[in-house]
Amino acid sequence: MPDGARIDIAARPADKALMFRCAGPCTMGACPAIRAQIEAQQAGEIEDVYFDLSAVESIDSTFAGFLLAQLRTQQRDGSPHLHLVAPSTGVMRTLETMHVLRLLDIVDALPAPSANWRELAIEAPDANQAADLVISCHEKLIDADERNRKTFGQVVDGFRKARDGDRHA
Numbered sequence: 001m002p003d004g005a006r007i008d009i010a011a012r013p014a015d016k017a018l019m020f021r022c023a024g025p026c027t028m029g030a031c032p033a034i035r036a037q038i039e040a041q042q043a044g045e046i047e048d049v050y051f052d053l054s055a056v057e058s059i060d061s062t063f064a065g066f067l068l069a070q071l072r073t074q075q076r077d078g079s080p081h082l083h084l085v086a087p088s089t090g091v092m093r094t095l096e097t098m099h100v101l102r103l104l105d106i107v108d109a110l111p112a113p114s115a116n117w118r119e120l121a122i123e124a125p126d127a128n129q130a131a132d133l134v135i136s137c138h139e140k141l142i143d144a145d146e147r148n149r150k151t152f153g154q155v156v157d158g159f160r161k162a163r164d165g166d167r168h169a
Helices: 028-039 061-077 089-097 127-144 148-168
Strands: 006-012 017-026 048-059 081-085
Touching: 006 028, 017 028, 028 061, 028 127, 048 061, 048 089, 061 081, 061 127, 127 148
Parallel strands: 017 048, 048 081
Antiparallel strands: 006 017
């Protein structure tokens, strides 16, 4: 991945679990590939999605908002339950600063070791996809806690103006 992150994926059908093992800095660039993997699962095939964040140096606000979006989808339509596995100190600090840590399920370990890990292929999103992702994820952060509006409201407005300006050009 261009930003130095590595994301591995494994499925445990017996546990109805999909697992992501992340390392390095996790940013918005990984979100579309992760979302595609979750959405590719058949209904009822996966009940839990785990993100092992123990080796993650940092997450950006879009990645944090992406996690919230997955949580909101789960709450709305019975999608798989989201679990964060042993987030690093930096990730915990970021989630706390964004006032969302209390909303997330933190567990100590993956359900069981898996031998079928494979690296997730990550491709950078195009400009419109990136703008839509940034807007959506930052709106989730604002919805989660109104205190985030001060920090992320301008991000949403700026990306929306840039995106809409490009579409009308």
